[in-house]
Structures are given as structure tokens and as C-alpha cells.
Amino acid sequence: MKKPARQILLVASLVLLAGILALLVLKRPATSDWASAPAEIQAMLWPGPRDVADFTLLDQHGAAFDKSRLRGHWSLLYFGYLQCPDVCPTTLQSLGRLRTLMAESGAAADIPQMIFVSVDPGNDTPERIGPYLDFFDKELIGLSGDAGQLARLATSLGIIYGEHIEPNGVRSMEHTTSVIVVDAEGRGVAALAGSHQPRVLLRQFDALKAYLAR
DSSP: OOHHHHHHHHHHHHHHHHHHHHHHHHHSOOTTOGGGSOHHHHTTEEEEEEEOOOOEEEETTSOEEEGGGGSSSOEEEEEEOTTOOSHHHHHHHHHHHHHHHHHHTTOGGGOOEEEEEESOTTTOOHHHHHHHHHTTOTTOEEEEOOHHHHHHHHHHTTOOEEEEEOTTSOEEEEEOOOEEEEOTTSEEEEEEOSOOOHHHHHHHHHHHHHHHTO
16 A cells, blocks of 8 residues: 555544544533533532542541541531531431431442531530430441541531520531532532431432432
8 A cells, every 4th residue: 555545544544533432422421510410410419529628537436537438438428516406316317217218228238328527526525426326327427526627527528617606695506407428439529408308318319329320
């Protein structure tokens, strides 16, 4: 084959290869394409994953818990405090029920790690958190510890919290009430808002995982 003919064949082959690759890319849905996601997914999914900041807190047994413990499995994180009168106990109860629903449906292997993070570490010690969580679900992980470490973790996941004192002196903590979803790579990917009914949580979690696994 003459040199010009070989060059033409080479160019044609490269063009064909580029076309095939472009077709494959176009046909492959992008997991980060938030704008084209269904409305239900958009309501939960963040436009892009968030790296969790390096942190070290203590679980209810006094053992260190850091960023590495969020890798290798999905996790659901809820930030609250022990003296919370309503939304915190309701959400923890729903998380416990979510575990039961998944186990009963044969999806025990897919149950996410469920973590309660105290936004009131000065009062919520590991010794207090343990018995409290046991009331809802003995598998729940409870975290507390250094206020600076808490702030690093919370800020990286978009969690807002702060102390509020009424004129009559009654103290409470204001905080984000969404359940934060962390994927198996240890990245924050979504926030589940709403009433946190167990079956709704299950539907949201399953839909989110299915979408991101496309």
C-alpha cells in the first residue's frame, strides 16, 4: 500500500475510533449529572459529592471513630442532641425501623451504617449516648467529642447547628435535621429531608443508590 493511502486509512480509522468512543460516552449516563436526574432524585442528591473532612470523634464505647470508618459501606448520618424533644428521637426511631425493614426484605447485606452525631458534645458524653441509642437500635453508632473535630465534620457536610437560649433561660440546640447520605467511597452525596418515615427513607435510599449505580 502506498504511503498516502496508508495515511488516509490511518486517519479514517482514528476518526471511526473517536466516533465510537464519543457514542459510548454519550450513551453512558453521568452519575454526577444532577440537572437531568428525576425530580425525586434531585430533591436528595447534591450536584456533586463532598469530601468528608478529616476528623476524629469517640463512639459510645469510647473508641476513636475517624474518616476511614466511612469507607467501604454506605452510611446515614444524623446530627442531633440527647435533650432534643421531638425530631431527634423520632428520626432515630425511624432509622432503627429502617434497619428492620431492610432485614425483613432480604436486604440485610445492604443495610447502611447508621450514625448519630451529637451537636452538643459538652453534655452528650459517650457514657450518656450509649444507653440513649440502645433504646432505639442497639446497632446505632453514636459520636461525640472535641468541639473542633465536630465542626470540621459538620461543616464539610453542610450541617448547621448552634445553641439557643430562650428569654426564660431554657436551653436548646438548633440544627440541620436532614439525614446525610455518605457513599461507599466516604463522600457525602445527598441529604434526605422530610418527615423521615421509615418506608419513605427506604424508598429514598434505594432510589438514590440505584441512580448512582447506573
